[in-house]
Amino acid sequence: MDLSHTAEQLALRESAARFLRDRYSFETRRRIEASAEGFDAEIWRAFADLGWLALPFPADDGGLDGGAIDLALLMETFGAALVMEPYVSSVVLCGGLIAAAGSGGQRAELIAEILAGRLVLAFAHHEPAARHEYGRVGTSAVRMGNGWRLDGQKSIVLDAPMADRFLVTAQVGEDGGTAALGLFLVAKQAPGMNVTEYRIVDGRRAGSIVLDGVIVGAEAKLGGGQDRAETIAAVTDRAVVALAADTIGAMQVLLDKTIAHTKTRVQFGQPLAANQVLKHRMVNMAVRIEEARSIAMKAAIRADDGSGAAVRGQAVSAAKVKVAAAARFVAEQAVQLHGAMGVTDELDIGAYFRRIMAFEASYGTPAWHLKRYAALRDV
Amino acid sequence: MDLSFSLAETAFQTEVRDFIAAHLTADIKRAWALTSAFLAEPDVAGPWHRALATQGWVAPLWPRENGGPGWTPAQHYIFETECALAGAPPLAPLGIRMVGPVLIGFGSAAQKAHYLPRILSGEDYWCQGYSEPGAGSDLASLSTRAVHDGDDYLVNGSKIWTTHAHHANRMFALVRTGQGERKQEGISFLLIDMTAPGISVRPIRTMGGDHDVNQVFFNDVRVPVANLVGEEGKGWSYGKYLLEFERGAGIAAARMRVSLNRLRAIALGAAGDPLLAARFSEIEIDIDTVEMTELRIMASLQAGQNPGPVASMLWLRTTEVKQAVTRLGVDVLGADALPSEPMRPFHRLNRHAVMDEDALPVIPLHLNGRAETIFGGTSEVQREIIGKLMLGL
């Protein structure tokens, strides 16, 4: 057993943290959030130049062969800096799905573009009717001549506004056979695509899509004829691992800032931190963060070690549940210990709080993961 | 023991219901249901305030000679509960529940004659200038100064977190007029005209996206000495008296129940999910408990007794249960908790919203609700007080 990071991994974290410290201050981030695009193309190019967009791809596809642990280290720095850019959507999810399920031609065509930062993709999976059941897909794909006709609705497609194309999940009705989950590449501008864009709670952007008789060619379908449900589960699990790390980065900043604040703000003639009740509260925050690190580490290892879908799924769902609960506690206490200034939009405390809310609600709520954990236990 | 209201009280309940049915418009109800801020905006609560004013029902706790309705504690409880259940916006407490009682207790005859009727009619809108950047929980360390200059005080300094300062034409403030041995000495209670030269108001947005609070700056602001309440240097005791009213409102269960039922409506079928159903029940039991505690306090007031420590404990629990309700809203929405609408106020949005109308305020209410355990004295400071004064710790 070896649970230590390699020197290269630590160097990656260090250089990412340094870059973001220099180039992605809270003021920069605030400016990006307020901009119409909600996205900084120059920063995105810099991510490409630094090799971050190539990190999780196989070397055969031009990537750096990074695993879930590498991804988690990078994402932890993203969470600490509240990065707005569509890394998880485009690189981890869509890129990961193309790498896992795409044909040789699709991989050659698309991955080079993704890792150069020229193509941004968003994952159109969740549906309004699914509500609390993450991943229940009603959108249909029906054969039309050589290609496919797509009908259905998608909601809360993260990063939809900056995406050039979507990776859409749909139930494929193959000539009367049993339904299978398929993945289709659809251009935003394709006829029949109606995209409504909006902000989400942490300031990032998303969209809802109505697919109304969208016709795509045969080449739009990712890979051959099989059911992609397990590939989708494996890749979304990897996204949850990435976002758990992002959340841990955010939590650590909240604790650091709370400690700094309570050591400097004086009330009743002494620093707030001199009050035992606040000391213990901050110790509890630290304990929860350490627990979150443990379970997130397990999920990152299981995401890659080939121990099977059930073992992986359980570890990832456990991480989602535990990290979300820890993050909630840490965020609420960070606000509480900052007093009134904690509930304003002026400090970044509120921005971290909202980031943590977004983690909780995306890619399966903690309640959904709790049920999945129980269901996988019996597998 | 008996949990039912008397015949006379039930008749009063009917009278209140009839009044509400006749005067509370659908527009006001909708605007309040869509409010994500702490207080209803003046244009939402104002029409309801004026309707209550014609009936003499604005200030339930004021003595009859000052314009109060002369109700028993039971009538007060019934009135607040019926208003809440009907979806009426709560009236801003700043005049009615905060400065009003101080003026009644310590104001001069001239101050009472001038200000009290204007609070009842809604002509004056008050804000509370206590907290400062350097003086939050430790309020007595406040440093905004008022020095004598002829018939005026000259006020300099800054107040912060001032709720609705951007709507108010009056502020009641604690200012430093002298230095005593203890920092509580030398604090005075002043009534300040918000339109006076030298006052500026800076908006502060909450993390829920609302504009409730402000920072207020005073630059050589002239305040007539006649606007001093009670004695100079005794302001701390008046201010503390007021805080008891702020915390002692004590009728919140009905409003929490309404919030919970709204969430049930939003949850639709999902409320049948066993995990979510258990959460709903847990919180509903919390509300039942808060309600029973409220009734215990009401009954002891009715019997002419002092309810004692349980009132402070009730405030503490009420703020926590309110937070649990808004937290449940996040879980009810699930993935739909993500979309966010930055524009305010929700009831005036005239374009297609990103989500169903009744879901609009759910997340901002949750975010803003984190302040429940901060304003009016933080939970930690409340526990310190309860421990010291009630448990002898």
Ligand SMILES: Cc1cc2nc3c(=O)[nH]c(=O)nc-3n(C[C@H](O)[C@H](O)[C@H](O)COP(=O)(O)OP(=O)(O)OC[C@H]3O[C@@H](n4cnc5c(N)ncnc54)[C@H](O)[C@@H]3O)c2cc1C
């Ligand atoms: C939405 C909102 C509206 C408000 N409206 C008004 C208004 O209209 N007028 C007005 O004057 N003020 C208003 N306030 C201010 C409010 O009264 C203060 O926020 C409150 O008194 C706490 O002060 P603070 O924010 O400076 O926190 P601090 O006093 O800095 O406290 C920070 C943290 O330290 C803890 N702490 C402090 N002292 C102790 C101790 N001795 N032991 C243990 N823990 C301690 C606190 O509990 C808190 O968690 C409002 C606040 C909010 C959030």
